[in-house]
């Protein structure tokens with residue numbers, strides 16, 4: 561291991577050793593979770609719509625308009641368009657929604673969802689992820705207005721990513737997972753039909769990438785255009801690629817303040833959960849690196865002391881934060897699967913301003929034990945992790961699976977949860993982060 565890698569490893573391990581009780585000792589958070597809506601399955605998206613209302617999507621298909629007091633009315637229903645196992649654990653479904661930057665004028669919005677395989681996809685592959693444009697009419701959307709913008713074929717049901725967001729540059733960003741199964745490597749030689757994998761470092765697939773496209777200027781026979789300064793706009797890789805080395809981006813959002821940075825989280829394999837700031841042309845390491853370690857794709861709990869294969873002159877972008885996965889660190893780990901959130905820019909909770917608010921899905925695969933976190937950038941640019949312990953839900957977890965976060969027009973944040981960790985019942989809830997009672 562070279563000295564730089566050793567230094568990174570030490571940073572990562574020291575972060576993992578910080579105990580939850582140490583965070584709690586910092587005192588009251590001043591934050592509470594206020595229950596806004598119930599009776600949902602797995603609420604996967606909450607995003608601003610208009611007139612103080614937000615769009616709320618359930619991963620299993622229904623999309624609602626929600627008023628500030630939690631009243632829901634139907635907006636659209638993707639149920640019939642999905643390939644999904646309702647009732648089971650599933651990473652497919654309605655995965656991303658973003659309004660066009662000029663939505664007020666053109667009423668266009670974009671949805672990323674898991675569809676049946678398109679023609680020509682090998683039979684052994686699982687599904688096709690569609691990113692489609694729709695046009696709202698009043699307070700509902702006719703799915704017949706669909707214009708498919710981009711399709712990504714998926715070999716497995718898991719690691720889809722599918723979060724989408726418009727950047728301050730007006731382009732649409734999409735996080736795509738590595739294709740699934742595990743380790744970004746084929747599970748056995750007999751299964752080579754799903755590819756040799758190594759998708760994260762392969763610049764000729766959109767799997768394992770952050771993608772950036774221009775939905776307003778279709779060009780070169782495609783339903784979208786390529787921003788001129790995309791890293792491979794002139795060759796060397798697929799022109800849609802903005803950043804690579806990505807595993808499973810379950811969370812991607814632009815900071816609405818500061819430098820408008822793009823925050824992304826990487827659900828890890830077995831040892832490290834990550835938070836990244838995505839930069840153009842950045843290589844985020846997967847599957848050569850997990851967190852700050854050299855990853856071993858053949859034995860995921862045993863990191864290597866050198867890269868699994870020679871990355872050549874590749875330079876990797878370090879995560880801004882990591883925490884240990886309980887699978888590898890049963891005493892010092894802090895969760896199982898990171899859920900991305902937002903940089904807080906609202907007014908109600910000034911103590912959170914500028915912090916990245918996110919979560920771990922649950923400390924237990926079958927029990928609801930999600931944990932909220934803050935990431936804080938220090939004066940030296942380094943980030944520190946702390947548990948965010950709502951006074952309404954004191955303790956090591958909030959007694960729910962944390963499916964997603966949402967943000968309204970005021971920059972206030974919402975936590976989207978359910979009690980099953982699967983897509984089966986109506987235990988899903990929406991909570992707003994509010995000031996706690998004095």
Ligand SMILES: [Ca+2]
Pocket residue numbers: 805826834844845846849850851879
């Ligand atoms: Ca990484």
